[in-house]
């Protein structure tokens with residue numbers, strides 16, 4: 001179950017690069033881990049730690065940003081590999097909201113299941129927000145009110161269904177939703193499907 | 203008597219989608235029935251934890267097929283896996299499938315290989331189905347007219363538990379490939395040309411359907427290459443309508459229907475192609491006759507150019523954000539703006555992956571390699587996509603063509619495509635690779651990857667540099 005997300009107000013980290021793929025967010029060699037502990041240490045690892053183990057200058061290691069829960073990213077954030085570790089690592093580090101012009105489709109699907117809110121805004125808005133983030137502004141997100149604020153002023157609405165606000169607010173558990181509410185319909189569909197395409201059930 | 207309106211022409215995507223709708227939800231998503239689920243060792247450990255924590259069992263174990271591929275070594279298979287983490291992860295898959303009764307192809311099995319090679323090979327992949335896998339290159343299976351898409355680990359758990367997933371209907375994009383590809387131009391080159399045209403996330407939110415005479419003429423292997431790379435343009439789903447080529451490929455495969463069921467299935471599959479007059483949200487045309495052999499120069503698959511072109515010059519780019527990205531990519535790749543890409547020295551060649559690790563790919567590479575030798579100082583690997591591909595290649599003597607030229611001939615797996623199994627580039631090393639991603643560090647930290655076709659990879663291996671395969675004389 002994901003941690004509830006209702007409203008927050010924090011500083012934001014900006015990473016305005018285009019096509020920050022999930023290999024950058026979570027390098028493949030750490031995919032060998034079979035649990036979900038210590039994901040935050042793998043986050044952006046090769047951007048944060050040099051080949052000799054030296055610390056590189058990266059916003060995710062800036063003590064002033066340690067409490068940031070918002071990331072302002074560039075276009076194509078989370079494109080590439082389907083690894084859900086990219087989302088787990090962001091959430092594990094503390095990020096709950098990513099703002100970008102667009103996202104990798106699979107990343108966005110994984111994000112929702114883990115209570116990470118993806119907010120799509122036009123590219124020039126994202127650039128302005130990145131500059132505000134760098135200048136130390138505080139970003140506010142209020143899901144029930146469906147609004148994004150910067151230093152208290154509204155900058156955008158959030159396009160969220162009631163069901164999504166509720167799911168983020170209560171913590172997301174898709175397996176339980178499906179098994180508790182929809183399994184009978186799945187079974188009914190399955191019976192019809194078997195009658196139509198019996199070769200799939202041989 | 204009521205007169206029904208004539209049925210609206212539908213796309214292949216719409217037919218696949220409509221035939222799997224369990225329920226439309228209030229929030230605008232659709233609960234979609236999932237016919238098949240492919241599993242590998244890397245994306246599923248946490249999925250099984252999610253099941254076990256709730257005491258859940260797979261809804262329909264026979265709808266799943268598991269095979270280790272990403273983390274497994276490609277040599278020394280008779281010994282235990284050396285890397286303790288890879289060993290533990292592979293062992294975990296064995297425990298999980300055992301406990302849950304999921305069909306499994308072990309590492310020692312001749313059929314083991316990359317999920318996206320094994321699925322079609324076994325006839326697990328069929329037209330008309332929905333297929334999910336915790337892997338973004340699941341789009342590969344769309345070559346059969348299957349609605350196949352990559353999912354995350356949570357969704358793998360949901361598919362196993364419920365045989366269904368909540369999805370949002372994608373917009374549709376038809377890519378009409380016209381004309382005939384010239385000599386030396388393959389499906390990989392078409393894929394790279396298209397990604398360069400669309401951009402790495404240019405097809406996000408879309409399901410691509412490839413159409414046109416050039417597509418109909420492609421083998422299943424080539425179709426899979428094309429659909430495989432769709433995710434590199436941001437499309438989670440790619441499709442090609444099933445036809446005689448598809449049926450001929452599938453007939454007699456171990457898990458394909460047999461006898462009267464085969465006939466019934468083919469009759470159904472023939473109804474799947476998009477109807478005349480079906481509408482798409484976007485249309486893109488690619489003239490195959492104008493595509494040259496392609497190669498990537500940068501750190502995104504969209505950084506693809508014809509082999510006779512030059513590395514782009516950021517100074518000539520007006521958009522500062524784009525110029526900045528180009529500068530960064532050129533620096534990472536250790537290249538020079540404005541210089542021809544051909545002639546760039548490489549030290550590693552990787553032929554394999556779910557993009558280009560099939561028999562047709564190995565044949566194409568072998569044809570270039572035959573009678574030549576790997577250039578001095580170059581490490582060249584051939585990693586077949588599956589054990590069956592490897593066996594077939596050996597039956598044709600391709601392994602000897604490669605090994606006599608100085609290539610290493612390995613066991614099947616993902617290998618240097620994702621560099622999780624010990625096959626990787628060292629910092630600063632430069633590869634010519636038939637895989638699908640040239641991301642920073644994808645083939646090993648600090649490694650530099652140039653994506654290209656198997657024939658182009660072979661040309662790079664024998665010359666030691668990125669080379670236009672068309673300039674190499676065919677050898678007898």
Ligand code: SF4
Pocket residue numbers: 271272316317318337339555556557615616619620637638
């Ligand atoms: S070969 Fe590469 S892209 Fe294909 S499944 Fe394996 S790691 Fe993924």
